[in-house]
Amino acid sequence: MSEQEGTRTWQAFLSFPLGKRLEKPRQQGLTMIIDKGLGLVETKDILHVCGQYIDFFKLGFGTPALYAPEVLEEKVHLVKSFGIDIYPGGTFFEVAILQGKIEEYLYLAKTIGFTAIEVSDGTITLPHEIREKAIARAADLGFKVLTEVGKKNEEHHSVQHLVEQIRRDLQHGAYRVILEGRESGINVGLYDGQGRFIQEELEELLCGIGDPRVLIWEAPRKNQQEELILRFGPNVNLGNIPPNEVLALEALRVGLRADTLKITL
Numbered sequence: 001m002s003e004q005e006g007t008r009t010w011q012a013f014l015s016f017p018l019g020k021r022l023e024k025p026r027q028q029g030l031t032m033i034i035d036k037g038l039g040l041v042e043t044k045d046i047l048h049v050c051g052q053y054i055d056f057f058k059l060g061f062g063t064p065a066l067y068a069p070e071v072l073e074e075k076v077h078l079v080k081s082f083g084i085d086i087y088p089g090g091t092f093f094e095v096a097i098l099q100g101k102i103e104e105y106l107y108l109a110k111t112i113g114f115t116a117i118e119v120s121d122g123t124i125t126l127p128h129e130i131r132e133k134a135i136a137r138a139a140d141l142g143f144k145v146l147t148e149v150g151k152k153n154e155e156h157h158s159v160q161h162l163v164e165q166i167r168r169d170l171q172h173g174a175y176r177v178i179l180e181g182r183e184s185g186i187n188v189g190l191y192d193g194q195g196r197f198i199q200e201e202l203e204e205l206l207c208g209i210g211d212p213r214v215l216i217w218e219a220p221r222k223n224q225q226e227e228l229i230l231r232f233g234p235n236v237n238l239g240n241i242p243p244n245e246v247l248a249l250e251a252l253r254v255g256l257r258a259d260t261l262k263i264t265l
């Protein structure tokens with residue numbers, strides 16, 4: 001094969017993405033990953049291979065507090081250089097609330113260079129007015145504000161409660177609302193003990209919110225990603241994706257995997 005033919009073949013190969021996938025910067029089809037402590041070299045590797053497919057990079061839980069300052073600074077800088085928003089896990093926000101240090105938390109997050117903030121109450125009780133003040137303050141400081149609904153413990157909020165919270169968060173300036181799914185995707189949020197959607201709750205939620213594009217679905221398991229992609233298309237917003245599964249998810253989105261191949265037909 002001549003060099004020219006080789007280039008043509010390669011270009012044809014690269015033009016394969018089949019589903020109608022939006023390119024970055026995009027407002028839909030967002031992928032949020034959960035990072036639990038990748039080193040700088042691993043981070044660089046993932047960004048070089050998958051940077052174009054990642055929109056939000058969550059440094060899980062309170063892990064940002066555990067890095068050496070220079071490593072955290074470099075990691076934040078690196079992630080941002082790929083056009084990706086970076087933010088600390090919602091649990092860190094909840095610790096700041098419990099300690100009465102929300103202003104300090106936001107100030108430090110800004111100084112370090114985080115571009116987004118998650119406002120959540122997965123583990124704590126968060127009165128409406130404090131939640132709404134935190135959303136507004138973070139937005140004022142220039143953060144993209146992601147809020148989260150749903151509990152991490154046995155306390156199970158009714159779907160009606162979730163719908164009301166989603167509406168309020170959006171009215172107060174949330175960019176997107178995350179549906180709790182944890183890292184496991186089992187027995188949490190709208191997932192049952194096998195990690196399957198509780199269908200009546202899913203339908204009730206969709207009926208209540210109207211437009212599902214305001215949500216980011218935490219969907220760490222393949223069956224959950226598959227169901228959401230088949231239902232809402234390749235540009236559904238998905239979160240808590242393990243960093244080493246971003247490419248596999250992207251293949252699922254565009255129908256380059258047996259499970260979703262039919263969306264390309």
Ligand SMILES: O=C(O)[C@H](CS(=O)(=O)O)OP(=O)(O)O
Pocket residue numbers: 058059060061062088089090091092118120122148152178180181182183184
């Ligand atoms: O990063 C966090 O704080 C948690 C991680 S998990 O839900 O405990 O697995 O997620 P978040 O959605 O940010 O609350």
